[in-house]
Amino acid sequence: MRRDVPTLVARAREGDARSVARLITLVENGDPALPEVAATLAPYAGRAQVVGLTGSPGVGKSTTTNELVKALRATGRRVGVLAVDPSSPFTGGAILGDRVRMQEHTLDPGVYIRSMSSRGQLGGLSAATPQAVRVLEGAGCEVILVETVGVGQAEVEIATLADTTLVLLAPGMGDAIQAVKAGVLEIADVFVINKADRPGADATYRDIQGMLGLGERLAGDWRPQVVRATAVRGEGIDDVVAAIEKHRAWLESTGKLTARRERRAAVEVEAIALGALRARIGDLKHGTALSTLATAVAAGELDPYAAAEELVKGL
Amino acid sequence: MRRDVPTLVARAREGDARSVARLITLVENGDPALPEVAATLAPYAGRAQVVGLTGSPGVGKSTTTNELVKALRATGRRVGVLAVDPSSPFTGGAILGDRVRMQEHTLDPGVYIRSMSSRGQLGGLSAATPQAVRVLEGAGCEVILVETVGVGQAEVEIATLADTTLVLLAPGMGDAIQAVKAGVLEIADVFVINKADRPGADATYRDIQGMLGLGERLAGDWRPQVVRATAVRGEGIDDVVAAIEKHRAWLESTGKLTARRERRAAVEVEAIALGALRARIGDLKHGTALSTLATAVAAGELDPYAAAEELVKGL
Numbered sequence: 301m302r303r304d305v306p307t308l309v310a311r312a313r314e315g316d317a318r319s320v321a322r323l324i325t326l327v328e329n330g331d332p333a334l335p336e337v338a339a340t341l342a343p344y345a346g347r348a349q350v351v352g353l354t355g356s357p358g359v360g361k362s363t364t365t366n367e368l369v370k371a372l373r374a375t376g377r378r379v380g381v382l383a384v385d386p387s388s389p390f391t392g393g394a395i396l397g398d399r400v401r402m403q404e405h406t407l408d409p410g411v412y413i414r415s416m417s418s419r420g421q422l423g424g425l426s427a428a429t430p431q432a433v434r435v436l437e438g439a440g441c442e443v444i445l446v447e448t449v450g451v452g453q454a455e456v457e458i459a460t461l462a463d464t465t466l467v468l469l470a471p472g473m474g475d476a477i478q479a480v481k482a483g484v485l486e487i488a489d490v491f492v493i494n495k496a497d498r499p500g501a502d503a504t505y506r507d508i509q510g511m512l513g514l515g516e517r518l519a520g521d522w523r524p525q526v527v528r529a530t531a532v533r534g535e536g537i538d539d540v541v542a543a544i545e546k547h548r549a550w551l552e553s554t555g556k557l558t559a560r561r562e563r564r565a566a567v568e569v570e571a572i573a574l575g576a577l578r579a580r581i582g583d584l585k586h587g588t589a590l591s592t593l594a595t596a597v598a599a600g601e602l603d604p605y606a607a608a609e610e611l612v613k614g615l
Numbered sequence: 616m617r618r619d620v621p622t623l624v625a626r627a628r629e630g631d632a633r634s635v636a637r638l639i640t641l642v643e644n645g646d647p648a649l650p651e652v653a654a655t656l657a658p659y660a661g662r663a664q665v666v667g668l669t670g671s672p673g674v675g676k677s678t679t680t681n682e683l684v685k686a687l688r689a690t691g692r693r694v695g696v697l698a699v700d701p702s703s704p705f706t707g708g709a710i711l712g713d714r715v716r717m718q719e720h721t722l723d724p725g726v727y728i729r730s731m732s733s734r735g736q737l738g739g740l741s742a743a744t745p746q747a748v749r750v751l752e753g754a755g756c757e758v759i760l761v762e763t764v765g766v767g768q769a770e771v772e773i774a775t776l777a778d779t780t781l782v783l784l785a786p787g788m789g790d791a792i793q794a795v796k797a798g799v800l801e802i803a804d805v806f807v808i809n810k811a812d813r814p815g816a817d818a819t820y821r822d823i824q825g826m827l828g829l830g831e832r833l834a835g836d837w838r839p840q841v842v843r844a845t846a847v848r849g850e851g852i853d854d855v856v857a858a859i860e861k862h863r864a865w866l867e868s869t870g871k872l873t874a875r876r877e878r879r880a881a882v883e884v885e886a887i888a889l890g891a892l893r894a895r896i897g898d899l900k901h902g903t904a905l906s907t908l909a910t911a912v913a914a915g916e917l918d919p920y921a922a923a924e925e926l927v928k929g930l
Contacts, residue, residue, distance in 0.1 A: 338919055342916070342917065562910050565909040566905050569919045572922075573896060574892065576927055577892050581885060581889075590881050590885060595880070603653035603654040604745070605649060605653045608884050608890075611885075
């Protein structure tokens with residue numbers, strides 16, 4: 301039985317986890333009810349602090365997220381976690397039990413944890429994740445952690461989505477160099493050097509500090525914080541929380557929080573508009589227009605720009 | 616002084632590296648001449664074999680690419696290399712001297728090497744890279760290696776773009792497990808276990824074989840090859856080339872080459888069409904429409920779907 305949207309939202313606002321789950325499933329599936337969900341949730345926009353968390357595979361993202369949840373819960377805040385797997389467009393979700401990994405929080409009604417797959421959709425993270433964030437905001441989460449695997453487009457998207465972006469590194473993975481290569485220097489508000497008890501942690505710390513020193517920064521710009529942690533033992537997590545709060549205070553005092561959120565909304569609105577246009581392209585000539593043109597392009601009979609122009613004209 | 620497009624293409628076809636470079640720059644910059652470039656290049660579409668090469672940072676992609684170039688050149692084929700950095704939208708390109716790293720080939724007129732940044736543009740790789748591939752095809756490259764950092768959306772895009780996709784792994788990076796998590800099992804035509812002289816290589820090999828055994832595969836489907844290599848010493852590269860050629864032969868004998876290329880063309884055409892629509896959205900109301908709507912959305916006065924609908928109506 302399908303509940304109506306206002307009832308689902310009302311229940312989610314009362315903290316009913318099943319209603320939250322249903323709303324996020326609507327979001328994930330691109331349900332036709334999405335515009336109504338969005339309209340019902342609009343008044344609660346912007347209430348939560350959104351913290352992005354990214355890094356290479358194996359760097360300890362899940363463990364760090366788990367520890368951050370603990371630390372934030374200890375301060376009494378309601379916490380939402382979205383674990384987004386941008387690289388799994390085919391399987392439709394994280395395989396290895398992400399939903400299970402944070403079991404210790406499952407009995408805590410102040411924590412809502414959800415794995416999502418972006419399923420290779422247009423815009424990747426930017427399409428579904430902001431709506432899921434809105435659901436969690438509507439459900440009263442005060443901090444929302446959005447965790448995703450870097451390196452790649454997803455990292456950039458998370459930086460657009462989040463108020464504060466954490467980039468995790470670990471010693472001995474060549475990460476400090478790769479970090480620059482991957483452009484994360486530009487998106488990180490806080491660097492967390494995890495596994496700080498391992499050899500090479502100090503070198504990684506110095507590398508990152510050195511690179512931050514090289515970058516151009518205008519007066520009044522945020523200087524990314526570099527924090528050492530050993531998440532698996534819970535060490536340094538308070539410092540990570542402190543860095544997040546320091547960044548939040550800076551965003552508010554400079555007016556950049558509003559600017560970031562307006563930019564986020566612009567990305568979101570544009571992604572929805574392009575998604576709608578893409579659906580219309582897919583429907584052209586009963587769904588045959590694109591494949592007919594593609595066949596001609598693959599055969600060298602038509603160039604892709606001429607083909608695209610024909611599609612756009614057909615809308 | 617700007618040359619006209621037909622002259623540039625004619626010179627590129629004669630193997631003039633500077634003309635090739637200029638054409639790719641036009642592509643990278645989204646030059647207004649792009650449709651003309653595409654129209655001029657259309658007849659040469661589909662002549663080259665496109666090989667994608669991806670893997671986590673530090674897995675040895677550059678070294679492997681370099682060795683593959685050597686091996687392919689030894690057979691007399693003209694080779695193009697596109698090193699795409701999808702994660703560097705801000706800096707506009709690979710920083711650490713990718714352009715320099717393959718210096719040993721710079722005097723060989725049978726090799727064209729180019730680093731590109733996808734600059735966070737809509738569709739990432741899918742927007743600019745196919746056009747760059749077309750330029751190299753037009754210039755007579757018989758094999759085009761497209762190298763990009765995984766994990767992420769870029770990997771999926773490279774699989775769409777390539778005839779054959781190589782996924783590089785290295786022992787001791789937890790990669791075999793991560794590979795499944797990241798969905799690369801679905802996109803890899805050939806797994807290359809690089810650094811095969813290191814401890815753990817056999818375990819990685821067995822892990823991958825085991826996972827391949829678990830996956831469902833229909834009769835007649837391609838079973839991904841798993842090849843061991845130590846690229847830094849040039850070992851195993853011939854096996855990689857053999858696996859690529861085996862896959863190519865399979866694609867041709869099953870008719871899947873044409874199917875893959877039509878799918879590729881569809882992605883390309885759609886990306887161009889959406890890019891054009893995005894530009895039109897950006898121009899609405901002298902460029903103010905989106906930001907005005909975004910401000911309302913960020914303030915909770917409007918929901919993003921209603922805002923998107925307004926944009927689409929305005930087109």
